[in-house]
Amino acid sequence: MSQGHHSRGETLLFLTDAQLRAGIEAMFFAYRGFTADPDRILARYGYGRAHHRAVHFINRWPGTTVNNLLAILGVTKQSLNRVLRTLIEDGRVESRVGERDKRERHLYLTEIGRALEAELAEAQSARMRDAFRRAGPDAVAGFREVLEAMMEEEQRRQFRGTAEAAE
């Protein structure tokens, strides 16, 4: 059992198995809380988490192509397509054939699509804001650092892209 043996001049962390396991369980429980509010809203519309993710990232990058979205979401195109199809049928997403390259489809939220996105974002932001307020500014910075360090390399690059585009 890895005794967290301190060490190094720099990091000097006692990381026992118990601490790591607590971190793992915290991720599990927190992620459930994180998705709970949107899930309730989505259920009212007959949507699932996959719809939420699509709507979120289309809102984030209007005009993105299906392929772009695939790379961000990390699912197969067939899986994304099903979700996209229902959103388009319901008039929440618009798919425009590319002008330069007609193979591509550019995706946009419609008026009611934006309304849905706003409703979901507000619910999720409220919980995040609450958690941030309770934990305080220093904790928030640490939270972000650890999460970023936990991503796969490719996701980290994507995240940095979105995060700085956000400022």
Add this chain to the structure above:
Amino acid sequence: MSQGHHSRGETLLFLTDAQLRAGIEAMFFAYRGFTADPDRILARYGYGRAHHRAVHFINRWPGTTVNNLLAILGVTKQSLNRVLRTLIEDGRVESRVGERDKRERHLYLTEIGRALEAELAEAQSARMRDAFRRAGPDAVAGFREVLEAMMEEEQRRQFRGTAEAAE
């Protein structure tokens, strides 16, 4: 955008939409990284995330009953049962009739069940340890605080239970 502004007193935080959205996306990407390694291992055994969760918590609380596990995992018994049945058939989990109350089944990992758990835990811990080391001790404390604040009330109580039992 979003100047973090540190007015103290309590926790005055300026939380812009961009900051909150970055937090939301960080959770999304980090959770994917968090589950990526175990997913690869599970696939080799023909298991899924549901099996991982069951094995994790049975290891955590040996002798726990089916009902306990249901409360922790937050799924229906039909759903859990399917997973549990395959784990028992494969000889990774043992189900013992309760001595005090014979209606109950107490769950334990077998030798090979513990081996699987250890393999999964090691992979997930490695990434967590790495993230913790890179982010540093203060960041880790913040990470834990924010995650705990993000859980639903009931999950938070459960987590505190597991976390302190861990120390």
Add this chain to the structure above:
DNA sequence: AGTTTAAGTCAGCTTTGTTGACATTCCAAG
């Protein structure tokens, strides 16, 4: 004796992932 509780089963449905096959479009080599 009658009710409640714990566990499990059967059936059927939904969401969201997967592969495989296929149509359309673009582009570049011949």
Add this chain to the structure above:
DNA sequence: CTTGGAATGTCAACAAAGCTGACTTAAACT
């Protein structure tokens, strides 16, 4: 110019893992 391959997106079918509802069995409680 044509043609063959790569890129993009769609359709079909299947699997994992959630869900609800109805029910059984055994044990415990009152």
